[in-house]
Amino acid sequence: MVVAFIFVLSALLMLASALVAVTSRNLVRAVMALVLVLFGNAVLFILLEAYFLAVAQVIIYIGAIAILIIFALMLTRHTGQEWGPAWNRAWPWAVLMAAGLAGGLLLVMRAWPMAGRMVEEAQVPADYTRQLGVALVSPQGFVVPFEVASVLLLAALIGAIYVAWGGRKVKGPYPTRSDEE
């Protein structure tokens, strides 16, 4: 009963803030609404007793991605309040795509035998965090995709540093006047 109550509460909160995130003309408000949606998602994970996923959700989506969006927002001069048409000609396609995705998800969920059951019946292993970790690094598991993703991220990091450096040649840690010219 309590679980159901919390679920309904957080689901309503998520829906409302998702609406704000999409419709708000103020970019910072939209980001904050997005943060609320992601937080609601973490609450849902807790209700499913997936504590590791809940905490990872907060760390990655709120602690990293939302902060990154905010950082990008603050580095541009426009902190929101841009007035222009909120709709463009493609909106019927967007509605179609969204409806299709929602319908597809609903169909898949209905076909799944665990849908509508309580968490206790799902028999989640107690040490699923350990299993997740082992699966990521074991050769029988996902070690190759994991390594490929790591290398890709490293390449992106080095590329970002190269782009930001902009071909400057600075000798030593203290920039002198000749370096800047």
Added chain:
Amino acid sequence: MMEFLRNPAVLVEALRALFLGWGLSPMLTNLLLYILGGFALATGPMLWVIFLIWFERKVVGRFQDRLGPNRVGPYGLLQPIADVLKLITKEDIIPAGADKLMYWAAPILSVAGVLLLWPAIPLGLGIGGDLSVGVLFLIAAGAISTMAIFMAGWSSNNKYALLGALRTVAQLVSYEVPAVLVLLIPVMLSGSMSLQDIVKAQNVWYIVYAPLAALIFFIVSVAEVGRTPFDLLEAESEIIAGFHIEYSGMKFAMFFAGEFLHAFTIGILTAVFYLGGWRGPGAETFPVLGILYLWLKGFLVYFVVVWLRATFPRIRIDHMLNFSWKFLTPLALALVTVMAVVDKFVVGLGDWPRALAHLVVNLVLAFVTLHLVRAWARRYPRPKVAEPRPVARPEPQPASGD
């Protein structure tokens, strides 16, 4: 009474029996107990802050050769209460053009972000948090504090506040990297992410295993709170008060209380990760004693934080960022890698040999680091901009006539 000292859970059982006796349903009783527990966990630290404010003002006063608060009550002990009364009666100002909702939510979130750390902290054997993902939970709660400071800075509609928020995001994001790396070390040594298990595994305190990691964790924690020497977020002399410039009255007090509580909380966390948490003589038989030990250890670390505040000037912003990215992050990475490799060889040797091996590794790494830094400083001498000039020159005064 004796039973309570041995097993504090009897208090909860007594309360449960009391509520059930009133005719409440078991589910409602559970809910009520959870709410009461949360209330106690949130109120206790907030009341403790009142004492911390007195303590810090007094200690910093002594460091600066002043008396500190000494008028209200014995030794000025009631001074914070007078301050709270003053802050409550102050006018609550909302600046024109402020984003009202976010302006209101920011102080609440900033305190909430600190209080969220407490459920994960093991206060004694079987008391307090035993989250299976405790370490990650602490990092997640830190994200909320960052968010709160950004919200305060942005919603105030003030350029100094926004500058403070920008600095905050830069600083907290930078220092999160070595913080997470260094938190891996207790997790690696104990083989668990639960803070309770980390404390239980410390037959030898982890500061003996990894003094370098403890030092990095402490420095990074001070930076995460934004205390001197890392108080660039609210640098009074540069951006006036940074993110909370527009806040007055109780809203300002919430930021203030949140910062003090956070400073004490990092003391507690350092104690949990590196100083053995609640462990001490007799703490296993009398878990309540563990709370006292944890409190003492945390308070000791908190005193060092205050000491730092009274001693160091603020560091410059580029130095702050360089210190994190070019010094702490590579060092923490090297430390994690080397300790992980060494641990594979010594894991079965028992507590003291294992601790000794890690200690040697840490000392070698510290020595190498210092050597590298010294070589670097020799290679790139700091360019001399001008001759040193005394601020005030002693000039001969003309002798007065009479």
